[in-house]
Amino acid sequence: MNTITLNIYRYNPEQDDRPYMQSFEVPIEKQGMKLLDALNYIKWNLDGSLTYRRSCGEGVCGSDGMNINGVNGLGCITPIEGLKQPIVVRPLPSMQVVRDLVVDTTHFFDQYKQVKPWLQSNTPRPEHERLQTPAERTELDGSYECILCGCCTTSCPSWWWNGDRFLGPAALLQANRWLKDSRDDAAGERLDALEDSFKLYRCHQIMNCMEACPKELNPTKAINDIKRSLAKRKI
Ligand code: FES
Secondary structure, three states: OOEEEEEEEEOOOOOOOOOEEEEEEEEOOOOOOEHHHHHHHHHHHHOOOOOOOOOOOOOOOOOOEEEEOOEEEEHHHOEOOOOOOOEEEEOOOOOOEEEOOEEOOHHHHHHHHHOOOOOOOOOOOOOOOOOOOHHHHHOOOOOOOOOOOOOOHHHOHHHHHHOOOOOOHHHHHHHHHHHOOOOOOOHHHHHHHHOOOOOOOOOOOOOHHHHHOOOOOOHHHHHHHHHHHHHHHHO
């Protein structure tokens, strides 16, 4: 059986002085094998201490964002075939490592919460759902699909340098998703909160976010849309 070689970042702060890379040989057990299958093989057959997040295995839950041969992506939908060997797997960049490939996402989700990612409406709650026209619903395409895996935000150099104040591509994509929602009445307050030289304007159009997004979304465009909305309301 053919095998592949993976070099995986290992770090257990409870026992290691510093991180190191560990090499594993994994058999290619099936056609269309994904990187997550290889990690599962290692965990279940070679080294049960290897630590990583995963849940759905289908590119839906956003748990297994990682850096694969220098590019952020989801292990569960990244085919082994075509990856240069040895496959180098590291945690998402610029994040505090909890253990091996598991990073601390607290700050990432705090930034998401900052954009108030929920409906704010002034109209009384209807008996059933709040309706949209098909055109209004279509406006949300390209932003509601975000699974908050963090691949975009952690690929952004502006966020690496100013992540304490720049909200980053994922949170800003979500901010724009609520600005575009026809049922939401808080656009003014949402724009007020974003009008800040760091929170929004630290995006320098590097576009790594767009390249990294496993759902092929375009956070750079969302950020530009917000900037345009802010410019328009000044006129
Ligand atoms: Fe859910 Fe990969 S395991 S997105």
